[in-house]
Amino acid sequence: MNMSDITESKYFVGIDLGSTMCKAVLFLENNLVDKEIVKTGYNHVASARDVFSTLLKRNNVDEKNIIVSSTGYGRELIDFASKSYTEITCHSLGALHLDSSIQAVIDIGGQDMKAIKIEDGKAQNFIMNDKCAAGTGRFLAMALEKLEIQFEDIDKHVEIESSIKINNTCAVFAESEIISLIAQNKNRYDIMSGVIHSIALKVSQMISKFELSKDKNILLTGGLYASDIIRQIIENTIKYRVITSKYSQFAGSIGAAILTYNNHIKK
Amino acid sequence: MSNTLPKDFESFSKARAQGFVKMKELKESGKNVVGVFCTYTPREIFLAADLVSVGLCSVSDETIADAEKVLPRNLCPLIKSSYGFAYTEKCPYMYFSDMIVGETTCDGKKKMYELLGELKKVHIMQLPQRQDDEQSKDMWYKEVLLLKERIEREFNVVITEKNIKEAIKLENEVRVSLKEFSELSKLVPPPITGLEQLKILFGSDYKFDVKEKIEEVKNITKKIKTDYDNGERKVNKNLKRILVTGCPIGGATEKVVSAIEESGGVVVVYENCTSMKKLELLVDEKEADPYRAIADRYLKIGCSIMTPNNRRLDLLSSLIEEYKVDGVIEMTLTACITYNVETSTIRKFLESKKVPFMTLETDYSSSDTAMLKTRAAAFIEMLG
Numbered sequence: 001m002n003m004s005d006i007t008e009s010k011y012f013v014g015i016d017l018g019s020t021m022c023k024a025v026l027f028l029e030n031n032l033v034d035k036e037i038v039k040t041g042y043n044h045v046a047s048a049r050d051v052f053s054t055l056l057k058r059n060n061v062d063e064k065n066i067i068v069s070s071t072g073y074g075r076e077l078i079d080f081a082s083k084s085y086t087e088i089t090c091h092s093l094g095a096l097h098l099d100s101s102i103q104a105v106i107d108i109g110g111q112d113m114k115a116i117k118i119e120d121g122k123a124q125n126f127i128m129n130d131k132c133a134a135g136t137g138r139f140l141a142m143a144l145e146k147l148e149i150q151f152e153d154i155d156k157h158v159e160i161e162s163s164i165k166i167n168n169t170c171a172v173f174a175e176s177e178i179i180s181l182i183a184q185n186k187n188r189y190d191i192m193s194g195v196i197h198s199i200a201l202k203v204s205q206m207i208s209k210f211e212l213s214k215d216k217n218i219l220l221t222g223g224l225y226a227s228d229i230i231r232q233i234i235e236n237t238i239k240y241r242v243i244t245s246k247y248s249q250f251a252g253s254i255g256a257a258i259l260t261y262n263n264h265i266k267k
Numbered sequence: 268m269s270n271t272l273p274k275d276f277e278s279f280s281k282a283r284a285q286g287f288v289k290m291k292e293l294k295e296s297g298k299n300v301v302g303v304f305c306t307y308t309p310r311e312i313f314l315a316a317d318l319v320s321v322g323l324c325s326v327s328d329e330t331i332a333d334a335e336k337v338l339p340r341n342l343c344p345l346i347k348s349s350y351g352f353a354y355t356e357k358c359p360y361m362y363f364s365d366m367i368v369g370e371t372t373c374d375g376k377k378k379m380y381e382l383l384g385e386l387k388k389v390h391i392m393q394l395p396q397r398q399d400d401e402q403s404k405d406m407w408y409k410e411v412l413l414l415k416e417r418i419e420r421e422f423n424v425v426i427t428e429k430n431i432k433e434a435i436k437l438e439n440e441v442r443v444s445l446k447e448f449s450e451l452s453k454l455v456p457p458p459i460t461g462l463e464q465l466k467i468l469f470g471s472d473y474k475f476d477v478k479e480k481i482e483e484v485k486n487i488t489k490k491i492k493t494d495y496d497n498g499e500r501k502v503n504k505n506l507k508r509i510l511v512t513g514c515p516i517g518g519a520t521e522k523v524v525s526a527i528e529e530s531g532g533v534v535v536v537y538e539n540c541t542s543m544k545k546l547e548l549l550v551d552e553k554e555a556d557p558y559r560a561i562a563d564r565y566l567k568i569g570c571s572i573m574t575p576n577n578r579r580l581d582l583l584s585s586l587i588e589e590y591k592v593d594g595v596i597e598m599t600l601t602a603c604i605t606y607n608v609e610t611s612t613i614r615k616f617l618e619s620k621k622v623p624f625m626t627l628e629t630d631y632s633s634s635d636t637a638m639l640k641t642r643a644a645a646f647i648e649m650l651g
Contacts, residue, residue, distance in 0.1 A: 088645035140398050
């Protein structure tokens, strides 16, 4: 490290290029300064460049003072990132940055879901479902569309208990099941509750392989964090404490930035 | 890391393809061929009878769709694909095999052989499911003798004691030469990548002149060692050293090795039947009865089709230590019941030894390469 590096503050950008949303955070040293999120368009790299340049312009940062790292499904597509890390490592570190006492992370993404066990300040084990849409954001989006509910309305109208059980785990078959429930004039919010229970059940199956404690928290990351009803249904189903953070959706990008910061100060 | 294979490797990586022509020439010159499927098959018997033996375990998904006309979809891809190659007559080795020898290993193979028997001449050996008791040893000994008799009858040959003892000696030499080659990767860093190691191990089975094969493997080992001693380092010392275990690897499943080696790891040793499982044991050349020696050696092989499979745990322990392994990655094939159930035993065992472990279940398709890479990369990142 030379003298100019010591005096000059470094910025770190972590970009989480997901299949559905592209998230990015700007860190000054190890402090979160700004964040940005856009829908991942047809041109994935363009979405990444988009969030990157927005953060730079908004904060008046010179590209020279930045180290960029990437994560997410599209991490290797981002040619302007100096390093890429898997979303498992990034979600763990990002989640720990948001709450250092957590024992696990549950990430429900647009097209996948994963559970990461945390021990000694890092990821110790993980389980991923990226083979089908069951339990993912896609499943929820399909239900919201069919039931004509806005995501923001979930917390206003959906109840924690539901009289409806969605029997099919496959998103395609579940869609047919939802349509037939609608035809039977079932209450749409009741159906929605059933859908969320279905997602929670998949989460429960996933984390059943981990040894967890009742005394510690699990952080929920991914777009679904914004609904407290979803959080509560998951918590009641898995029977472990589930918390969210207002930065939950940025856990991956935060982790990427932190990881790069940690590696930088080691040098 | 160099991306080009050294010239000597080429003869191995092309061995399978070039072997087709070689085999045709051998057949035309009057040689007969026995196709085999398993590491439990005693190759010495064929060598002693002056037959060519070749592995028929398929490594491509090309014929799976055809196989599924007859076999259920929910079946190991290796079984489906191998059968498919016979069914479609697409594999020259299958085509040229005068006889196929199979064993009652897993249920899938056992039943597939019945169907294969409708297409080719198949001899089945009944493999015991236990390894350590006298009953099982005697049973296998009798099966080895039955095989000998069948071969003699089928190919009108007499296998003398001299023939079999010489065959034992040669096959042991093959094992020793391949083991010494594999042991190069005990070095830190290893002189070659896991993919390069695999090319030699996998390709060696398609070299039909046994004496020539031994020479070639010895020469390549010597060359690699010399280059390394002279300071050549093709593999980065910061890569995590990975042991691969589980189902056989080659062809379509090379994607698992690629996923590891493109994510900060290097495979230093394979515990599976592509390598150590079949190389670690030698036939006792001092035993008076050569068939007893053969039977005893082969029965010891540690595969999940045996119950219990303690030898695998022992082999894993010693390899982890000898190769200074940082983590173990298991590859199981979809619908491989024995290996998939055994995963839980392996996980508990490695946890007790504090060795990081991950299992990847896959098939012969190429659609999951990104998923494999994410998991391999995450695992290696966790090794810190």
